[in-house]
Amino acid sequence: MRIHRTPYDNVLQTVGQTPLIRLNRVTDGARTPVYAKAEMLNPGGSVKDRIGLAIIEAAEESGALQPGGTIVEGTSGNTGVALAVAAAVKGYHCIFTIPDKMSIEKVRLLKAFGAEVIVTPSAVPPDHPDYYNNLAKRIAEERSNAILADQFYNPVNTEAHYATTGPEIWEQTEGRITHFVASPGTGGTISGAARYLKEQNPEVRVIAGDPIGSIFTTYHRTQNVEPGSPYMVEGIGNDKIPSTLHFDQIDEFRQVCDRDAFHMARRVTREEGLFVGGSTGLIVKVAVDVAQEEDDPEACVVCILCDTGERYLSKVYNDEWMAENRMFRPERVTAAYLIESKADAGPLVSVGPGASVREALDLIEEHNVSQLPVLEEGRPVGSVTESALLGAVMEDPARLANEVREVADEPFPVVDADAELSEITSRLTRQNPAILVAENGSVCGILTRYDVIHHLMP
Ligand SMILES: Cc1ncc(COP(=O)(O)O)c(C=O)c1O
Numbered sequence: 001m002r003i004h005r006t007p008y009d010n011v012l013q014t015v016g017q018t019p020l021i022r023l024n025r026v027t028d029g030a031r032t033p034v035y036a037k038a039e040m041l042n043p044g045g046s047v048k049d050r051i052g053l054a055i056i057e058a059a060e061e062s063g064a065l066q067p068g069g070t071i072v073e074g075t076s077g078n079t080g081v082a083l084a085v086a087a088a089v090k091g092y093h094c095i096f097t098i099p100d101k102m103s104i105e106k107v108r109l110l111k112a113f114g115a116e117v118i119v120t121p122s123a124v125p126p127d128h129p130d131y132y133n134n135l136a137k138r139i140a141e142e143r144s145n146a147i148l149a150d151q152f153y154n155p156v157n158t159e160a161h162y163a164t165t166g167p168e169i170w171e172q173t174e175g176r177i178t179h180f181v182a183s184p185g186t187g188g189t190i191s192g193a194a195r196y197l198k199e200q201n202p203e204v205r206v207i208a209g210d211p212i213g214s215i216f217t218t219y220h221r222t223q224n225v226e227p228g229s230p231y232m233v234e235g236i237g238n239d240k241i242p243s244t245l246h247f248d249q250i251d252e253f254r255q256v257c258d259r260d261a262f263h264m265a266r267r268v269t270r271e272e273g274l275f276v277g278g279s280t281g282l283i284v285k286v287a288v289d290v291a292q293e294e295d296d297p298e299a300c301v302v303c304i305l306c307d308t309g310e311r312y313l314s315k316v317y318n319d320e321w322m323a324e325n326r327m328f329r330p331e332r333v334t335a336a337y338l339i340e341s342k343a344d345a346g347p348l349v350s351v352g353p354g355a356s357v358r359e360a361l362d363l364i365e366e367h368n369v370s371q372l373p374v375l376e377e378g379r380p381v382g383s384v385t386e387s388a389l390l391g392a393v394m395e396d397p398a399r400l401a402n403e404v405r406e407v408a409d410e411p412f413p414v415v416d417a418d419a420e421l422s423e424i425t426s427r428l429t430r431q432n433p434a435i436l437v438a439e440n441g442s443v444c445g446i447l448t449r450y451d452v453i454h455h456l457m458p
Contacts, residue, residue, distance in 0.1 A: 002017035011043045026272060027292075032295060034302075036302075037169060043085055047304060048079045050082075069146060069147065074136035075149075077102055081109055088114065100122050136148060151186045159192060170196065170197060178299040180205070181304070183208060186242050209286040211282060212256065217255050221253075261279070268280065269317075277316065280307065283303050336417040349369060351374055353374050355404050361400075371386065371434050380414060434447065435447050
């Protein structure tokens with residue numbers, strides 16, 4: 001950790017060398033120690049200070065950025081602040097395009113450093129000209145002496161974390177780190193730090209937290225780019241695959257819902273005295289889960305605290321906003337609530353009675369589920385489980401070509417979206433590993449015993 005024994009020439013010299021701080025209360029008694037790298041203590045308030053400076057210095061070295069030049073970026077805020085801090089010290093002009101779902105505090109903050117901010121619509125597809133990154137690119141091309149920081153595709157991003165974040169963590173844990181937890185936005189932090197840590201010790205396990213709705217988790221498992229869905233945590237996850245995210249450095253992805261992420265962010269602030277944003281809540285949730293599962297006092301989990309909670313005073317730390325967005329845990333737990341909180345939320349995966357057993361097994365593998373409802377025009381007509389299908393095929397491989405209707409079991413029971421936890425648990429039995437949830441007469445989701453247990457665990 002940095003000890004400020006001598007004065008600095010300017011604020012940029014204080015980027016990085018952030019402290020590693022043990023989390024004591026939010027770990028709920030886990031025996032594995034969890035340490036947090038307090039990146040919100042960087043001068044710009046986030047982990048992005050490391051790359052803002054590195055990107056500008058690389059552009060200066062290559063000659064792409066000359067004195068008095070302009071730095072352009074599509075940014076959800078923190079990279080903008082990082083670039084704006086460095087630009088202020090070095091005398092550059094900044095233009096940022098920022099999607100309208102981002103906190104108003106972030107826009108004001110960028111303007112405070114003298115940057116020009118253009119707010120763009122969130123609800124446009126990534127190939128639309130108004131998509132914030134496309135607009136930033138156009139502005140950088142049209143201006144003279146301007147560079148696009150390009151954090152999602154600029155290798156300097158990942159290299160900055162390889163050169164600083166990784167070595168700092170290795171040194172601060174004296175090589176004892178066993179698990180590294182971070183959440184990719186651009187992926188620079190996790191990919192760069194992971195590469196360094198794995199070079200020192202290939203056994204270090206790297207775990208990525210990902211918001212439900214982001215496409216990264218599915219991509220990691222299947223290499224398919226499937227459509228994402230909206231989520232509220234800012235700065236992490238994505239609806240496209242950036243080149244700064246190196247999937248080969250990541251051992252595992254775990255998905256977390258907005259509610260759990262925000263709940264944990266508030267706990268980290270109140271119980272640890274560390275004021276952090278929503279993405280940090282998501283990362284700490286994963287880190288604590290890993291620590292509890294490991295249950296080993298000799299292991300050492302390190303996670304990243306990405307940015308300061310001050311950027312979310314109107315959202316995560318505003319009770320009205322939390323209530324309006326149904327982010328508080330309800331007093332009455334219903335089937336609809338459990339469906340919303342599911343770790344693998346997405347459209348219901350089902351199979352038709354006329355599909356082949358092979359198709360059903362492919363679906364089970366692709367979506368990483370153990371069972372499928374058999375639906376005909378939205379009505380449950382049967383169910384299949386992986387173990388029953390595999391058993392049938394092992395007995396006679398020709399059954400792969402059979403229709404699902406020939407091998408299906410009874411349909412899973414159906415409960416209403418408004419059904420309470422007691423009804424749900426009583427319907428989930430050894431015979432019924434899953435139940436279907438219906439809203440206004442049509443099936444809208446599936447709940448397994450795992451989903452209920454996941455809810456009951458703290
Ligand atoms: C708040 C916040 N958390 C986490 C991240 C993820 O870091 P990275 O882009 O290095 O993956 C970002 C990135 O923008 C962020 O803004």
